[in-house]
Amino acid sequence: MKLTCLWILFCLPLLANAQSNGARYRVEFTDKAGSVYDIPHPEAFLSERALSRRNRYHIPVDENDLPVSSVYLDSLKRHGFKVLYTSRWFNFATVAVVSPEDTAGVSKWNFVRSIKLTRPDNMLKNAIKKWSEIKTPATKSIQTEADDSYGYSSEQIAQLNGKVLHENGFKGQGMVIAILDAGFRAANQLAVFDSLFLQDRMLGIRDFVNPESNVFEEYQHGMNVLSLMGANTPGKLVGTAPDASYFLIRTEDENSEYPVEMDNYIAGLELADSIGADVINASLGYFYFDDPADNLNYDELDGKTLMITQAVETAEQKGMIVCVSAGNEGDNAWQHIIAPVDANGVLSMAAVNIAGERAPFSSTGPSADGRIKPEVAACGWDTWIQKYPDEIGVSNGTSFSSPLVAGLTACLWQEYPDKSPAEIVDAIIQSASQYASPDNYLGYGVPDFGKASLLLQETLADGDSEKQWKVSPNPFDENIRLEYQGNGLLDDASATFILISSTGTILKEERLSGRVELVNNLGALPSGLYFLQVITNGTTENHKLIKR
Template sequence: MSDTKRRQPRRTAKKAIFLSTAIALTSLSAAHGPMTPALADPGLTLTGAGECTYPAKQIKGTPWSLQRVLFDQLWQHTKGIDKKTGRPVLVAVIDTGVDIKNPQLTDAVDTKLGFEVRKSGKNALEKGKKGDGTDDLVGHGTKVAGIIAARPHPGTGFVGLAPEAKIIPIRQNDEKGSGTTDTMAEAIDKAVTRGARVINISQDTVKPLQANNNLERAINNALEHDVVVVASAGNDGLDGKVKKTYPAAYKGVLAVGSSDRNNERAPFSQAGDFVGVAAPGVDMVSTVPGGGQCVDNGTSFSAPYVAGVAALIRAKHPDWKQYQVVAQIEQTAERAVNAHDAYVGWGVVDPVRALTEDDHPIDHVTLDKSPARNVDAPTPAPLALGETPQERKERFATYILGGAALLVAMITGAAAVLHEHRRRRGAATEHA
């Protein structure tokens, strides 16, 4: 959930405080060219909220978000290796960096393709860093990357959905909120030139942006280069207001909301007509800097769940266009209503169905003849509108009968008490 407080992580030789709270990006520059005052502040935020320490201990069990996946079926054709080229599918993570000291990410990250965006040509991020995107003082990007492509590791049931894909780490934000929509645009352009087939963006802004701004241009450029762009919908849903967030709301971007264990919208997940699908975003386990895993919540961690599925589809069907990958994910999602809605879009992503009900590509969602894909959707309880006249008569008759019975019981009881009282008085008189 969004949090306007900025927290500085304190690092020691043994432990550092991991803060993946939603950090507001404070720079005022949103696009190139003149802007009106109302459009001057993009207000980008990281869309995850949580706190833990890192390095962290291993979480042994399999997270609930992975228990719902049959990996034998999901990975029967690929785990992220392109069937045509034989090389890993490249997924760009535009975030706070991806730490490669975590053993589950050491082989998952392509450091040669990594990049660090510098605001206005200056080092707006931490000084003295390598610039390859592998420094993550916040931990947010490390979690995002893990959900996509973390390698299996002894002692934990957590693994990425596409554990043979490769991550391009692009560090565009930090614990100070140094990123802007301009640096985001630059990061997207860099991901395209680095050969990304999927881009994950777990940041958003609810501020209005001028049409044809730099961020929109970069998104359109990525789509034109046949890149699947996945973005988090945002965590401001508690107020119940439907509103657009960017870049998720741009046409062609697959916007992802959060679902809970019951396949229902998580309360914090931002609602809006732009939401494409939902994915698990509550109690999400993932990798943290230095090693181990911890738990977090937010649409920041729903987006990479979908990005991992997109990477698998791109690996299995390398000739499918980016919009066909998006349509496949939306078409095969589990939904309780046979329509799109503002809360979970076309439904909750089903990784196995997306990789198995794929005989041919589709360009857009086609509604099923059946009422819903989710056969376990709850049935609304009957609504009691009030009693009928006959029911009212029966209720009154019950009251009368009950009252009469009670009156008889009281009279009988009183008579018995009086009789006993008289008997005792008579016995006392005889003994006097």
């Protein structure tokens, strides 16, 4: 599982000695002519694990996987630019430029599609306190003593019914989670992360903000996020994927907010792809910048306009699951979700407290084109995290609801490795508390990973047309109707239906009296997910039902 630094340096066209000073520009190229790589030999630019993931889910290697042309990069270097990193998917290079005058005429080079300033050399004073503590009244009793082997993590994991995955042996073993964030200060020194290093499950680090820095000496936000997945100190703090492996990627500059950070984010997604990550957590998002001219418009959050949104969707197409925070703008003038939450297929998280009440700061949907956003919710209000320098305490933000879900997503996928990313995400959404009646505050609600596991176990994706029994309506209110559609004989003694709760409790079991059966008086059942088994002539088929 352990990756070597030599492999990372070989496969990614990055300059480790790039200067951190100078303006940043994105140089987009017209094509990839002159590339020394080709599609028939992907092992030259993708890891064995990345290729294994592609093969498992029948994802082809295509032209946008090819690295940027080295010929074009050499031209930029000869011109005096420092190439910081490149994007395979969008065919651009991010460069550091000492003097803006050096960019004159570059846009007219025959292989350059465009050149755009993404961060000035003389940055404006940061007017956005993007990492300030979110203050909001506590609405639950905050633990003062550790609770069971999970310690302070107990309630926030139990809220997601995540302990059932752990009890069944799925704690993220063999799964790789990439974290895109602002820094991971002291993560290599804190006891809650000891097992990551002792067991060689800290696979690597990368800094796209400043290649010369050490992510363990930068801002602590990423360390806080990591603690919600990778912490493993029984009785004190345990993450949702304590046995997973991690790759830490710094893409966010905590001291400023410029569009270059969205390009850093794209580079981070591509690195995660290259190393073969399964799940990506990015508790980051964008809408306002230090220069108001760069600000996004809500209309742009339509799932297709922004490059960062397109990048998240590309990451999903490459076989990864991307988890993001919905944003903390619910109680300010913006209110909306932030980019790239608008991406199709992403798993974005609202924040609730342990009682399931929406945090007032949690950003709201829908996307600009009217889709339900965010997808689900988890504890991001009074969330127990590892803090710097060395204390366990509570904090607020959708930054913390996202990794809680991301870690359990990795555990669920570990249990069902043959399921596609879309099937895993769909099961999580279908398990959520308000799946039958979603809104744009909590999306489909708080997921139940025990239910999600049952959904995948029962292979409920089969259409009713392939089954012997048609069950309707779904969702249901008071009654359900079963109609036999099979070709075989059916008598009074040959069929039985069993209605089961999401926790496995048998609620009703009866013989069927004919080819059409009405099951009445179900109105008193709580809203949520149910399973119906119908046993016909010794054959069992499973149906999933939603009670409004």
